Every structure is written in structure tokens, then in C-alpha cells.
Amino acid sequence: MKKKWTPRPYELWDSALVERWLEDEAAKGWWITGCNNWWYASFRRTEPAVCRVRIRPQEPEAREARRERGELYREFGWELGAVITDGGCDYEVWYCSDPEARELDTDPVAMGWAWEKSLRHAWIVGWLMLTLIPAIWTGLFFVFPDGPLEMILDFNLFHILFSVVILPLFIVWQVWRLWKIQKARRRVRAGIAPASGGDWRRRKRGWTVLWLLVILLWISLMVNNAGFRMDWGTGEMPPSIQAKELAPEETWEPELPFVDKSSPLRPCRRMWRMRGSGGELVENSYDRVRFACFTEPLYEKRLAAYREAMPGAEMTVLDREGFDRAVLLRDRDGTALAVCRGRAVYVLWTDLPVELTDYLDRAAAVLAQQP
16 A cells, blocks of 8 residues: 655644645545644545545543444545544544535534633643743743853854744744644534634644744754863863963873863853962963943853952952953952953963062953954
């Protein structure tokens, strides 16, 4: 038996559109045999014929009552094509080639009762998806260990595509979907059968584009996680004030791996710590962001972190050419220099007994090395 698989135009509760789609397929000689919950439908080959198609939710009933109902429908001239599942609900698909045959449901009350469970289920699921998915995504900004700013700056292609394209489209689609469901519920409650019609081809194209975006989202997750590299000093060190410049007589080894992260919004994020032979420490932190609007908040975040780590530190604001902002923190355990310019933020901390203000020209040179 010849079969085919094709993307679906929409969910089965939108009976008016799906019935028109199945009628067009029947005219080409294809009867439906099954549905994947979210993506495609399968068909078997038959003789092309002009048919009416009706989708009816399969309500809870005894086996004998269902059998008797099926016999009654067949006496009316209808043939059961398949029982398919969508969104946790089963639907019967009936075909009829006799234009004079009566409709399956002539009792408006029975029709409304049959459809209410399916439409109510779609309504509840729609609201849950509309509220939970954006809420979960928003909540991640508040539970991210380094805070919302670091999370945004670490966005890779997956996060950007999801936030800028997928999520807004999803919200618009869900609002439109809920409107359609509510409209269908009002019709069946009023005893009006869903009218067969609708441009299923346009809906099918939209449904296919949606899933292509989901596939693209998955590919971006697989191949484009934010760049992350850890190197124990074997690679080239980034622009910085090197520990050797502060204490040439010491022998320096990496205390922590050299970390290099990159993302579309922050092309460069570098952190490293060196320990001298006498136990001295030098820490460097360098960030370069894509857009200057991120520089100020990122600088404030870096400065706040060092002020929290050095609660009794004396803070000196430096007014020096070559910097947009420059602050020196000094306490009994060490000294930190935090500077920024353009799209770059640089912080240097050391417990060496050196005057970091003597290295301001070097810090300005580090910030000047921006592409």
C-alpha cells in the first residue's frame, strides 16, 4: 500500500480548517491514517474522490455504545478513515462521498458536549504555555549566578534567536491560538457547527516555518554555545599589565587557568590570576562588549564586586586622560585598579606593595587595543 507523510497545517481542534485540508487530500486520492502530535500526518493511497470529511472528538463511552454509533454513521453513508490523536485527545475522521447524506451531528447539544472537552483541553494548555514559557525564561535572569547583565552578555546565537525571534513569535501565536479556541467554543456552545473552510495551505506554510525555526534553534544550540576556553598559560596572553611588569624579580605561574569566553554581545571576556614565587598574587579581568551601552553597567558591576570583596578599602576616583572612568581601591590586603573606555572594561588587582597609579599609561594602552 502506497503511503505518504506530510506536514500538518494545524491542530485538530481547528476542525473547519483541517476538514478542508483532508477533503482536498481525498480529492487527490489520499486518506489520513495517523498524526504525529506536533509535526506531520501520514496518508494511504485510495481512489481520488470528492468527499466530505468530518472530525469528531471521541468522547468517553462504552464499547457497545461506540460500536452502535459507528454502525449508525455507516448507515448514514459515512466511513471511518482513522482514529488519530492530538494533544491528548482522540479524534475520529469520517469520510462521505454521498453529497445527500445527512451530517453526523444534528443535535447541537450533543455536538457541543462532544467538542467541549477537546476545546477546554486546548484552552488550558494554551494558557499554560503562554504564561509558563515566558515566565521560566524571565526567571532565569534572576537565578543566573552572575546576574542578569552577565547572562545577557553571555547570550550566544541560540539565546539571541530564542529571545528576539522565537519567543515573540510564540507569544503572538499563542494569543492568536487562544482567540481561535475561544471563538470555536462560543460557536459550539451556541449550537453552531464549525463551518468548513479556511486557507489551510497558508496555515501549513506557517506551521512549517515555525518548525524550521525550532530546528534552526536546536542547531544553534548544538554548534554555537558561547565560546569558552581554559588555558594553563600555554596560549598567548591577552593585552594586560603583566605580573612581570609589577615584579620582574619574581617567578610567576598561573594560579588559575586563563579563561577566554566570547559571545555575540561580548566578543572578549578574559580572566586570569598569576602567583609569584613568594606567594604574591596578580589578577586581571578584561571585557570588551559589542555595544557601548553595556560598558557603564558592566563597569559598575565589576567595581561593586571589588568593593564588596574589599569592604574597608579607600576609594579614589581618578581623573585621567585615556579613561572614561577610573577608580583605585586600596586596603591592607591589596590594591585594585578599575578602568573603562569605549567598549572595554579592565580591572587589575594585586597584593604586591606597588603603586598602581604608576601604571595608568599601561592601563590606558590596554583599553586602547580595541578593534
